[in-house]
Amino acid sequence: MRPTALDWSVDNCTVARAMEILGEKWTLVVLREVFSGVRRFDDMRVRTGIPRQVLTNRLAGLVEQGVLRREPYQEPGSRIRHEYRLTTKGFDLWPVLVAVLAWGDRYLADPEGPPLSVGHRDCGADVRVELHCTAGHPVTNPRDIIPRPGPGAHPR
Amino acid sequence: MRPTALDWSVDNCTVARAMEILGEKWTLVVLREVFSGVRRFDDMRVRTGIPRQVLTNRLAGLVEQGVLRREPYQEPGSRIRHEYRLTTKGFDLWPVLVAVLAWGDRYLADPEGPPLSVGHRDCGADVRVELHCTAGHPVTNPRDIIPRPGPGAHPR
DNA sequence: TTGCTGGGTCTGTCAATGAGACCTAGCCTT
DNA sequence: AAGGCTAGGTCTCATTGACAGACCCAGCAA
Numbered sequence: 001m002r003p004t005a006l007d008w009s010v011d012n013c014t015v016a017r018a019m020e021i022l023g024e025k026w027t028l029v030v031l032r033e034v035f036s037g038v039r040r041f042d043d044m045r046v047r048t049g050i051p052r053q054v055l056t057n058r059l060a061g062l063v064e065q066g067v068l069r070r071e072p073y074q075e076p077g078s079r080i081r082h083e084y085r086l087t088t089k090g091f092d093l094w095p096v097l098v099a100v101l102a103w104g105d106r107y108l109a110d111p112e113g114p115p116l117s118v119g120h121r122d123c124g125a126d127v128r129v130e131l132h133c134t135a136g137h138p139v140t141n142p143r144d145i146i147p148r149p150g151p152g153a154h155p156r
Numbered sequence: 157m158r159p160t161a162l163d164w165s166v167d168n169c170t171v172a173r174a175m176e177i178l179g180e181k182w183t184l185v186v187l188r189e190v191f192s193g194v195r196r197f198d199d200m201r202v203r204t205g206i207p208r209q210v211l212t213n214r215l216a217g218l219v220e221q222g223v224l225r226r227e228p229y230q231e232p233g234s235r236i237r238h239e240y241r242l243t244t245k246g247f248d249l250w251p252v253l254v255a256v257l258a259w260g261d262r263y264l265a266d267p268e269g270p271p272l273s274v275g276h277r278d279c280g281a282d283v284r285v286e287l288h289c290t291a292g293h294p295v296t297n298p299r300d301i302i303p304r305p306g307p308g309a310h311p312r
Numbered sequence: 313t314t315g316c317t318g319g320g321t322c323t324g325t326c327a328a329t330g331a332g333a334c335c336t337a338g339c340c341t342t
Numbered sequence: 343a344a345g346g347c348t349a350g351g352t353c354t355c356a357t358t359g360a361c362a363g364a365c366c367c368a369g370c371a372a
Contacts, residue, residue: 014260104170113307120289151269
């Protein structure tokens with residue numbers, strides 16, 4: 001009999017681990033801000049309405065996870081401050097953010113349209129997420145995907 | 157001066173709205189289960205260790221949001237039960253899930269590898285998320301993407 | 313000296329999570 | 343008919359997290 005999902009267990013699930021970081025309330029909103037070029041505490045707070053304490057926690061958590069780094073900077077006439085920038089690990093969250101954005105835009109936007117879009121730097125056209133297999137075929141129908149146990153699966 | 161992120165506001169942000177659904181603890185794990193073919197309450201509970209109450213809430217919430225539907229079924233010799241299946245809106249979350257999975261696999265997997273992979277039904281090759289612009293160019297570098305206000309942006 | 317600003321901390325309230333016990337409808341066995 | 347099993351839940355309660363609002367603090371400027 002072909003193995004089904006019920007034959008392996010999930011205690012080392014990477015989705016759960018990723019969501020422990022990304023799934024906390026506001027985390028992805030913070031990341032969207034940083035991706036949009038907003039790097040400073042107060043700018044984020046004002047734009048998003050995230051409670052101070054929560055924003056403090058999220059930024060600290062993301063720095064701890066290596067998604068953001070905290071960089072000192074100094075504007076003329078001001079004392080030293082810090083801003084938050086993406087690390088490589090953070091930049092690699094683009095597909096996640098774009099995928100969430102696309103889904104949200106399709107199903108949850110106001111009638112007037114979504115407030116944010118993403119464009120290709122070279123040509124300006126909108127950017128979308130697509131699924132492709134490593135053999136190069138585009139995967140258009142969700143039903144063309146089969147989940148299966150990977151190398152780290154624990155049989156039960 | 158070119159508009160920056162600071163010039164528009166985000167109270168209608170679709171990322172925040174999407175994360176209100178997807179960002180609750182366990183939601184994406186539940187979805188991964190359903191995508192993997194696990195449709196029944198107890199199977200999910202046993203495989204994932206989600207507390208009963210929370211699983212009840214998540215399933216109800218996802219049904220309410222139209223991501224899952226609750227379908228009656230009857231096995232011979234049993235009474236009528238219900239299982240949870242993806243709606244179209246739910247299927248459209250595939251890119252999100254694959255993107256999260258890919259990121260988690262890259263940065264958070266055990267040394268032995270990730271427990272779950274996804275393959276293309278036709279050729280069996282692994283499926284990945286890729287960013288493309290609508291003009292067809294692949295977008296490989298996160299820095300080639302520029303965020304910008306969309307039609308529903310609220311100027312401040 | 314006083315005030316402003318960015319980036320916080322402290323406190324108290326309320327909602328959500330998580331662990332564990334308990335419930336229930338229908339089927340099965342005795 | 344009595345009792346047991348099972349899937350899919352409630353109920354209770356301790357712990358944690360979110361949120362609002364007040365307060366703090368270092369350095370600059372008037």
